[in-house]
Structures are given as structure tokens and as C-alpha cells.
Amino acid sequence: xxxxxxxxxxxxxxxxxxxxxxxxxxxxxxxxxxxxxxxxxxxxxxxxxxxxxxxxxxxxxxxxxxxxxxxxxxxxxxxxxxxxxxxxxxxxxxxxxxxxxxxxxxxxxxxxxxxxxxxxxxxxxxxxxxxxxxxxxxxxxxxxxxxxxxxxxxxxxxxxxxxxxxxxxxxxxxx
Amino acid sequence: xxxxxxxxxxxxxxxxxxxxxxxxxxxxxxxxxxxxxxxxxxxxxxxxxxxxxxxxxxxxxxxxxxxxxxxxxxxxxxxxxxxxxxxxxxxxxxxxxxxxxxxxxxxxxxxxxxxxxxxxxxxxxxxxxxxxxxxxxxxxxxxxxxxxxxxxxxxxxxxxxxxxxxxxxxxxxxxxxxxxxxxxxxxxxxxxxxxxxxxxxxxxxxxxxxxxxxxxxxxxxxxxxxxxxxxxxxxxxxxxxxxxxxxxxxxxxxxxxxxxxxxxxxxxxxxxxxxxxxxxxxxxxxxxxxxxxxxxxxxxxxxxxxxxxxxxxxxxxxxxxxxxxxxxxxxxxxxxxxxxxxxxxxxxxxxxxxxxxxxxxxxxxxxxxxxxxxxxxxxxxxxxxxxxxxxxxxxxxxxxxxxxxxxxxxxxxxxxxxxxxxxxxxxxxxxxxxxxxxxxxxxxxxxxxxxxxxxxxxxxxxxxxxxxxxxxxxxxxxxxxxxxxxxxxxxxxxxxxxxxxxxxxxxxxxxxxxxxxxxxxxxxxxxxxxxxxxxxxxxxxxxxxxxxxxxxxxxxxxxxxxxxxxxxxxxxxxxxxxxxxxxxxxxxxxxxxxxxxxxxxxxxxxxxxxxxxxxxxxxxxxxxxx
Numbered sequence: 001x002x003x004x005x006x007x008x009x010x011x012x013x014x015x016x017x018x019x020x021x022x023x024x025x026x027x028x029x030x031x032x033x034x035x036x037x038x039x040x041x042x043x044x045x046x047x048x049x050x051x052x053x054x055x056x057x058x059x060x061x062x063x064x065x066x067x068x069x070x071x072x073x074x075x076x077x078x079x080x081x082x083x084x085x086x087x088x089x090x091x092x093x094x095x096x097x098x099x100x101x102x103x104x105x106x107x108x109x110x111x112x113x114x115x116x117x118x119x120x121x122x123x124x125x126x127x128x129x130x131x132x133x134x135x136x137x138x139x140x141x142x143x144x145x146x147x148x149x150x151x152x153x154x155x156x157x158x159x160x161x162x163x164x165x166x167x168x169x170x171x172x173x174x175x
Numbered sequence: 176x177x178x179x180x181x182x183x184x185x186x187x188x189x190x191x192x193x194x195x196x197x198x199x200x201x202x203x204x205x206x207x208x209x210x211x212x213x214x215x216x217x218x219x220x221x222x223x224x225x226x227x228x229x230x231x232x233x234x235x236x237x238x239x240x241x242x243x244x245x246x247x248x249x250x251x252x253x254x255x256x257x258x259x260x261x262x263x264x265x266x267x268x269x270x271x272x273x274x275x276x277x278x279x280x281x282x283x284x285x286x287x288x289x290x291x292x293x294x295x296x297x298x299x300x301x302x303x304x305x306x307x308x309x310x311x312x313x314x315x316x317x318x319x320x321x322x323x324x325x326x327x328x329x330x331x332x333x334x335x336x337x338x339x340x341x342x343x344x345x346x347x348x349x350x351x352x353x354x355x356x357x358x359x360x361x362x363x364x365x366x367x368x369x370x371x372x373x374x375x376x377x378x379x380x381x382x383x384x385x386x387x388x389x390x391x392x393x394x395x396x397x398x399x400x401x402x403x404x405x406x407x408x409x410x411x412x413x414x415x416x417x418x419x420x421x422x423x424x425x426x427x428x429x430x431x432x433x434x435x436x437x438x439x440x441x442x443x444x445x446x447x448x449x450x451x452x453x454x455x456x457x458x459x460x461x462x463x464x465x466x467x468x469x470x471x472x473x474x475x476x477x478x479x480x481x482x483x484x485x486x487x488x489x490x491x492x493x494x495x496x497x498x499x500x501x502x503x504x505x506x507x508x509x510x511x512x513x514x515x516x517x518x519x520x521x522x523x524x525x526x527x528x529x530x531x532x533x534x535x536x537x538x539x540x541x542x543x544x545x546x547x548x549x550x551x552x553x554x555x556x557x558x559x560x561x562x563x564x565x566x567x568x569x570x571x572x573x574x575x576x577x578x579x580x581x582x583x584x585x586x587x588x589x590x591x592x593x594x595x596x597x598x599x600x601x602x603x604x605x606x607x608x609x610x611x612x613x614x615x616x617x618x619x620x621x622x623x624x625x626x627x628x629x630x631x632x633x634x635x636x637x638x639x640x641x642x643x644x645x646x647x648x649x650x651x652x653x654x655x656x657x658x659x660x661x662x663x664x665x666x667x668x669x670x671x672x673x674x675x676x677x678x679x680x681x682x683x684x685x686x687x688x689x690x691x692x693x694x695x696x697x698x699x700x701x702x703x704x705x706x707x708x709x710x711x712x713x714x715x716x717x718x719x720x721x722x723x724x725x726x727x728x729x730x731x732x733x734x735x736x737x738x739x740x741x742x743x744x745x746x747x748x749x750x751x752x753x754x755x756x757x758x759x760x761x762x763x764x765x766x767x768x769x770x771x772x773x774x775x776x777x778x779x780x781x782x783x784x785x786x787x788x789x790x791x792x793x794x795x796x797x798x799x800x801x
Contacts, residue, residue, distance in 0.1 A: 012787040027786075029398055033566045034782040037595060037656035041354045041555035042194075042325060044718060046768050047775050052655055054779065056595045063593075171498055 006078055007061035017075055017140040019065065028062040068133050069160055072140065072153050081146050083153055095155060102162055110169040118173070122166045129159050194324040194556040196354065197315045198362070198548025201304060201328055201342065203262040203411055204384030204515065206230050207542060208311040209549035210319060211558065216366065216546040219318045227541065228314075230384075232306045233257040234295035242310040251439040254279035256293045260413055261307075263385045264289050264300040265345075266337030273409055274417055277441075279434030288341065301345045308349035322713065325354035327552040329544050331386040332358035333406030333492075333572045335618050336630050336660050343657065354555045356657040359383070360390035361401060361569055362547030363513040367538055368394045369550065369563070375508035376402070378496075380526055380534065381544075382489065382516040385411035389493045391500040391507070400568045403499035403591045405492035410485065412448075412516030418481050419444035419473065423459060427469050436463045447473050452518045479521040486525045493529065499591050510534040515541050568593050571658050577650060578615035578624045580605070587652045590620065594658055599651040608640040614650060616662055635664045711760045712752050718764055719745055722771055725778065732777040737770075744770045 008015045011027040033039075035054035040047050064070045073083055102125070109117040132152060139149040198216075200207045205227040209218045218226040225244070233246035234256045241249070250257040258280070263272060269282055269289045281292040290299045308328075315323060328351070330342050339356055346353045360379035367373060373394050381388040388406040392399055420441055424432075432440065440461055447457035451473065459471040497503065510526060512534045517523065526534050551567070553559070570593055576586040577600065588598045604612065612635045619627030638646050650664045722745060726733065733741070748763040 029566060030786040031783060032568065033397075034786055035779065036566060036568075038355070038551075038555055038567060042557065042717075043721070044764075044768050046772055050775060050779060052595045052653075054783075055656070056597045056653070059593050059596050167498075171495075174494060174498075 007065055007074065010058070010061050011065070013065075015075065015078070017068075017072060017137045019071065021066065024062070024065055028058065031058045068136075069153070069156055072136055072149070072156070075140055076146060076150055076153065079146055081150050083150060083157075091154065091158070095158075099158055099162070106162070106166055106169060110173075113173060115170070115173050118166055118170050122163065122170065125159065125163050125166065129156065129163065132156055132159070194558055195315075195319050195321050196324050196326065196549070196552035196556040196558065197311075197319075198327045198357075198545055198550070198552045199308065199311055199329065199346075199351075200359070200362075200545035200548060201262065201307065201330075201345075202230055202383055202544075203260050203386060203413065204230060205541065206307050206311060207545035208315050209542070209545040210315065211549050211553035214563075216549045216553075218542050218545055219314055221314060228307065228311060229259075230261065230307050231257060231259045232261070232303050234293040234298065236294045238295040240295075240306050242306050251435055251442065254434045254438045255281060256295070258291060258293075258298070258303050260385055261300050261303040263409065263413075264291075265304065266335070266339075266341040267300075271409070277417070277420070277437055279438060287337065301341050301348060304342070304345035305348035308346055308351060312349055312351055323351070324556050325352040325552065327355050327357050327362075327548045327555065328353060329357050329359045329362050329548045330658075331381075331383070331406065331408055332360050332388040332390050332401075332404040333386065333408045334658075335408070335573055335628055336575075336658070337628065338408065339658050343659070353657075354552055356659075357548055357551055358388070358390065358401070358404070358569055358658075359386075359544045360388045360404070360511075360513060361392070361399065361567065362545075362551065363511055363538075363543045364390070364392045364394070364399055364547070365550055365565075365567070366543045366547035367511050367535070368392075368399060369565075370538075373509065376500075376502065376506055377509050377511060378493070378507045378530065379511045379513055380489075380493070380517065381406075381513035382522065383411050383514040384516065385409070385413050387411060387489050387492070389489075389496045391496050391502065397565045398568065399565060401570045401593075402502075403496045404570055404572045405496035405499070406572065407488065407492060410488055412514070414485055415448055415482050415516065415519065416441055416444045418485065419447060419459075419478070422473070422477070422481050423469060423471060426471055427467075429463060429467050429469065430465055433464055436461075436465070439463070440469070443469075448478070448519070451475055451478050452520065475520070482519075482521065486522060489522075490525065490529055504530050507532075511538070511543075512536050513538075513540050513543055569656075569658070570594060571596070571654055573618050573628075574620055575616070575618050575630075575652055575654070575660060576627070577602075578617060582624045584617055584619070584622055584624050584627055587650070588654060592654075594654050595656050597651060597653040599649050602648045602650060603644045604638065604641065604646045604648075605643060607643050609643070609646070610638045610640055611636045612638060612648060612664075614662070614664055616652075616660070618660075630660065631662065633662075633664075635666070638666045641668075708755060708757045708760075711757045711764075715748055715752050715760050715764055718767060719748060722767065725771075725774070729774075729778055729781065732781065733774060737774070741767070741770050741774070 011024060011031065032055060035051055035058060037048060037051050037055055040051040064074050076083065106121060109121060136149060136152050139145045139152060196210065198209045207218050207226055207228065209216055220226045221228070228243045229247040231243065231246040231250060233241040233249050233253060246257055250259060266288055268287070269275065269284045272289065275282065283290045283292055283297060288299060290297050312323065326346065328342060328346050330339055343353055343356060360381045363379050363381060364377060374396070376391065376393050379390045379392065386406065386408050387410045388404065390404040391402045393402055423440060423444065443459055443461045447459045450457040456472055456474045459469065459473055461469040463469065507530055510530050510532065512523065512526070517540050523534055523536065570591045571588065572590060574586045574590045575588040576584045579585045585600070587600050588596060613632060614635055615624070615632045616630045617624055617627040618630050621627050635648060638648070645668065646666055647668050648664060648666050650662065653661050722741065726738065726741065744767045748767050751759045751763045
């Protein structure tokens with residue numbers, strides 16, 4: 001076992017997008033129970049450092065697998081499909097149009113202080129995102145259509161960011 | 176220095192005696208020390224049976240100090256040399272401190288952290304805090320009758336890096352081996368959770384003398400997981416006293432107050448506040464040095480009214496912490512109240528209204544943090560039996576980031592990340608031929624660097640000249656289990672390595688600590704050299720015991736040559752321990768550390784593999800070292 005092993009191997013999981021989150025939680029805790037710095041608080045410096053590195057690594061691996069978008073990106077990365085989020089920003093016109101409409105709706109609701117509308121937008125978008133993760137699971141786990149999956153992941157990055165903005169707007173209205 | 180002490184639940188790695196460990200709640204108003212005795216956490220009292228130590232230090236001209244109740248009674252007589260609520264100054268510049276105008280001290284602005292000029296010279300908040308810690312350490316040593324292995328010191332969860340580092344420095348200065356800095360609400364959750372076998376999501380509302388924290392924790396069998404935390408590190412019970420003082424001045428309109436009168440009135444205000452916990456009306460009388468007589472009555476309704484804004488100021492972070500945890504008020508199973516200030520009825524009512532449930536007040540709000548810290552300290556030194564073992568997963572309270580173009584913050588590690596954590600970010604050069612780059616590390620949530628707390632600024636030199644945008648500079652942030660940050664940067668395209676690790680600038684250097692230690696020891700007529708030698712011998716002994724226990728437990732992880740080499744190194748170390756040369760002991764310890772490194776890796780691998788094989792997974796490779 002070393003830092004080069006992939007995150008699925010670290011937790012003893014099959015390499016797949018579909019994942020039992022509570023199972024991941026319990027595996028993560030079992031690993032931390034062994035490597036966490038609290039187990040080595042009174043140990044020598046070399047051991048303390050090693051423990052910190054392992055615990056850091058386990059935290060990072062857990063975070064990557066826990067969030068579906070990060071998990072999908074990571075799976076594609078393991079298979080040599082990088083998302084190229086920064087260098088490749090070209091998206092189909094109709095998707096971008098749709099995004100503009102969403103953003104306008106969010107801005108209107110925020111400027112109008114319309115809490116109810118923002119919650120409605122949040123729920124609608126959440127539903128849309130969940131359906132897209134279902135599709136992504138099929139592309140990654142069932143049909144192995146990685147190129148198509150890469151495209152879907154890039155769309156989801158836009159949508160997750162938008163959802164985040166809606167939540168920020170909701171938060172600022174509550175304050 | 177122990178090797179990995181990993182034991183199966185229910186079985187201990189080596190027969191060991193009970194190690195002396197303590198938990199310290201270093202509070203704004205009061206501090207406490209606790210330990211675990213016969214499996215039960217207890218606060219240690221002074222010779223008069225008082226568990227609290229007022230966090231007050233008075234300096235005398237001969238550099239001697241009074242700490243606690245003695246100092247507290249002198250505060251109105253000698254306010255300039257009697258430092259109260261020093262926690263508010265830890266890791267803070269003058270501009271960060273509120274109500275400076277009503278404080279009697281002679282402040283000196285120093286880089287990173289304010290200092291106070293006293294009759295015994297200029298004192299940093301770290302030194303003042305160290306006096307409080309020393310007093311508690313002495314109390315513990317007297318009560319436990321032996322050398323302490325280590326201490327867990329609590330800090331407000333919302334303390335930033337500067338405040339944490341200052342606290343750790345103070346503990347080192349007091350001669351304590353810091354096992355861990357533990358967040359106060361987390362410590363309270365441990366005490367509460369273990370006592371009540373609590374399961375579910377809990378909120379800890381911790382209003383101390385000078386700081387406010389809210390933490391949301393998930394308690395499951397054997398795991399305390401902090402989901403989010405928030406707070407205000409400059410809001411506490413002191414501010415309620417200050418509100419009363421403002422009200423008194425408004426009502427009585429006295430002439431401008433002298434420092435002595437200011438302190439006297441502040442004490443009266445605090446007494447009135449405490450009186451109102453169980454009474455409808457509090458008398459507030461004082462005779463000032465000007466001959467003026469203050470004679471007022473403060474009722475509960477007025478008190479609630481003048482402190483209303485302070486209470487809503489605590490509810491903002493509560494809402495934010497819930498949002499960060501992805502929860503609503505109704506998801507919270509219980510609200511644990513911590514800190515003496517939560518005795519105020521208007522606070523209990525506001526918190527109860529917000530969470531729509533009676534807050535849990537069955538714990539002593541003054542003691543619960545120290546008790547939790549002692550329990551954790553006991554676990555960290557390895558005094559455990561099979562059943563009381565738990566895992567604590569805590570977070571950092573504030574995002575960490577870097578300054579980018581235009582004075583904007585680029586977040587590298589977001590708030591509420593589980594620690595320890597590390598994150599790397601790549602940056603590039605802005606100009607052709609640029610060979611140096613300034614890296615400015617900040618902490619906070621705001622977009623503008625000027626609105627965040629500046630932690631450190633350092634220059635990465637020796638970048639090979641390249642066209643703009645060609646260099647790749649990787650900046651790595653590492654936050655350890657104490658919530659403390661270190662930063663490393665390195666240019667990686669050319670193999671020319673320019674790497675630097677910084678400790679944020681406000682932290683004291685090892686030399687400064689050594690200097691202060693020396694001063695304080697000379698003052699105490701203590702023999703610093705002998706003490707250091709004794710410490711080294713104890714450390715070496717611990718290391719030998721742990722190594723031998725590990726070899727006994729996992730002999731199959733070493734080949735004959737390695738076993739022989741380790742045994743030989745142990746023998747050498749044991750030999751140096753007979754002498755009185757600390758340097759030789761340290762060198763021999765380093766050697767043993769080096770010789771057992773591969774063994775340590777293998778033991779760690781083995782323990783991780785055990786977790787996985789328990790789950791019947793067959794494709795785990797092993798043997799390679801990280």
C-alpha cells in the first residue's frame with residue numbers, strides 16, 4: 001500500500017461511479033482510526049509526520065470519492081480522459097443558451113429578494129443534476145462511453161457551479 | 176518517541192503504566208486543568224479547593240508574578256500591571272482589539288502581535304499566557320506527583336492560525352509538551368458525548384469570556400466528526416459587561432474614568448450580570464475616586480434589551496454553520512451549552528427559540544471543556560482500555576488562500592475541511608525573465624486580501640528566467656491536526672528547486688522561545704541544562720520501550736540483519752543515557768529513528784491492510800514503501 005495506489009484501492013472498493021456512500025464512510029473511518037495523528041500524538045517526529053501524510057491522503061481520497069462530480073472526474077482521469085476544464089471551454093450553443101437563461105432567472109430572483117423563487121430554482125436544478133448523474137453512471141459503469149461521459153462531466157461542472165451560486169444567493173438573503 | 180502503537184481493539188500493545196496527561200482550558204476569564212483518574216475525568220483544584228484559576232497575571236518590579244485570585248483582587252489597585260483577558264490579545268495586532276480605549280494598559284504595537292509595557296518590562300500575550308499555564312502545570316504536578324507526559328490545550332474553534340500558533344508557543348514556554356491543540360466545542364462534545372452515550376447530530380454553543388464558537392458535530396459509535404464550525408473570536412461574556420458599563424455611564428454620567436475606576440466599575444458590572452442569572456434585579460453601586468457615587472439598579476428586561484444585538488451577533492454564525500453542514504435547525508438532536516456566559520437566561524431563551532428545543536444545560540458550563548480535554552489527553556498518551564477508544568475528526572474554521580493579481584484572494588483550502596489536509600495550487604510568472612515571486616498567505620472568507628488576515632509573506636527566489644507563463648510554481652499548503660499551517664513552494668519545470676517552508680511570521684522563532692525560557696529559568700533559579708537532560712533521558716527511554724514492544728509484536732516485519740541493527744542502535748542509545756551529554760542522546764535517538772523508519776512504514780502498511788482484509792478484498796498490494 002502506498003500513496004500511488006488509487007483512491008478506490010485505498011478504500012478497498014471496486015473502481016466504479018456507483019458507490020454506497022455509507023459504506024465509503026465506514027471504510028474511511030476505519031482507515032483514519034489506524035493512521036490519524038491522534039494515534040501518534042506521543043510518538044517520534046518521523047512517525048508523526050508519516051501519520052499526518054497518511055491521514056491527509058485519506059482525507060483527500062475520501063473527499064474525491066464522496067462528491068459525485070469529483071468522483072466522475074477522477075474515474076475519467078484514471079482512464080486517461082482529462083476534463084481540460086480550462087483549455088477547452090467550447091460548449092454547444094444550445095447548452096450555453098440554456099445556461100444564460102438560468103443565470104438571468106437567478107439574477108432576477110436575487111435582485112428581487114425572491115426567496116421563494118430561488119428555492120424553486122434550486123429544487124429544479126437539483127432534480128436536473130440528479131438525473132444527469134444517473135445518466136453519467138450508465139455511461140461510466142455500464143456502457144463505458146468515456147468520451148461522452150467527459151462531455152457530460154463538463155456540463156455538470158457548469159450546473160454545480162450554478163447551484164452553488166443559487167445557494168449563495170439564498171444565504172445572503174437570509175443574513 | 177514511540178513507534179506506531181497500533182493495537183487490536185481490546186488488546187494493548189505493551190504492558191504500560193498509567194501516563195500522566197492533563198487537559199487545560201486556557202480561558203479568557205478563567206482557566207482550568209483536568210486529568211483522568213481511575214477512568215474518570217476530574218478538575219484539579221488549588222490548595223483552597225477552587226477549580227477555577229482566574230486568567231489574571233500581575234507583574235511586579237522584580238519580574239515576579241501573581242496569578243489567579245491573588246492577582247484578580249489587585250486589578251482595581253494596580254490595573255496597568257495586572258493583565259486580564261489576555262486571550263483577546265493572542266496573535267492580534269492593536270487594530271484588531273476592540274474597546275482598547277477602555278483598557279488601562281500601555282500597549283506597544285509590535286509586528287504580528289501587540290505587547291504590553293508593565294513594571295517588569297515589555298510582555299507579549301504569549302508570555303502572559305505562559306504564566307497562567309505554568310501555574311496550572313505546577314498545580315497538576317503537585318496533585319499527580321510526577322512528571323507530565325503531555326497536555327492537550329484547548330483553543331476556540333474559530334481561532335485563526337496566528338492565535339493557535341501563539342497558544343502553542345505559550346505552552347512551550349511554560350514547559351508543556353503539547354499533545355494537541357483541541358477546539359473547545361469539540362472538547363465539550365467529547366465530554367458530553369461519552370457521558371451520555373449520545374448519537375446523532377449535535378450543536379455546541381460555546382460562549383466564553385471573550386470568544387464565541389458554534390460547532391455542528393455528528394456523533395456515531397466511536398467517532399466524533401465535526402461537520403462545520405463558525406464563530407466570532409472577539410465576542411464573549413466580557414462584551415456583556417462592557418454593554419452594562421456603557422449603560423452605567425449613560426445613566427450616571429460620571430466624569431471621565433481613571434483606569435482604576437474603570438476597572439472597578441467593570442467588576443461591578445460583571446457582578447451585576449452574574450446576579451441577574453438568578454434574580455430579577457441587580458444593585459450596581461460603586462464609590463469612585465472622584466468621590467462620585469454610582470447607585471443604580473439593573474433589571475432583567477433592561478439587561479436583555481441592551482445586549483440584544485450581541486445575542487443576534489451569535490446567531491449569525493449559527494445559521495452559517497448549519498448551512499455549511501447542509502442542515503436545518505430541526506435536524507439538530509441536542510444543543511450543548513458551554514461557557515459561563517451561557518448561564519445568562521436571555522441567551523438560553525434565544526438559543527432555545529432558534530433551535531425550537533430546550534438547550535442541554537446538565538453539564539457544568541465552566542468545566543466541560545477542561546474535562547473533555549483531559550479525556551482526549553488520556554487517549555492521546557495511550558492510557559486506554561479496549562472499550563474507550565474513539566476517533567476525532569475536526570476541521571479548520573477559516574479558509575486559507577493566497578493573494579493573486581489585483582489584491583484578490585484565491586482560496587486554496589476551504590473552511591470546514593477535515594484536518595489534517597493539504598492542497599497544492601500552481602501559479603506562473605507574470606513577466607518575461609521573472610526570477611522571483613512573492614507569496615502572500617491569507618486566512619478568511621472575503622474576496623479582497625485587505626479584508627482577510629495576513630498570515631505570512633515570503634519570496635520564492637531562483638526561478639530560472641523563462642518567458643512569462645512558462646514557469647510552474649507549485650505552492651503546497653499543509654494543515655496539521657492542530658489546525659496549524661505550513662506552506663512550501665517550488666518551481667518544477669526545470670528541476671531547479673527553490674523551495675521554502677514558512678511558519679507564519681507572528682510565530683516565535685525557536686531562538687526566541689529558547690531565550691525566553693532561559694530568562695524565566697534564571698529567574699526561577701532552575702537548572703535549565705539539567706532539566707533538558709532529564710527530559711532527553713525520559714524521551715529516550717520511551718523510545719526504547721516503544722521500539723522493543725513493536726519488535727515483540729511484529730517480528731515478522733524485520734529480517735535478521737535489520738533486527739540486529741535495531742538492537743545494536745538501542746544498545747548504543749541506552750549507553751548514552753548513562754552519561755550526561757544531551758547532544759549524544761539526541762544523536763542516538765535520531766539514529767534509532769532512522770533505523771526504525773522502514774519498520775514503521777511496514778507496520779503502518781500492515782495496519783491499513785488489516786482494515787481492508789477485514790473486508791475480504793484480495794487485490795491489495797503491499798510491501799512498497801511510501
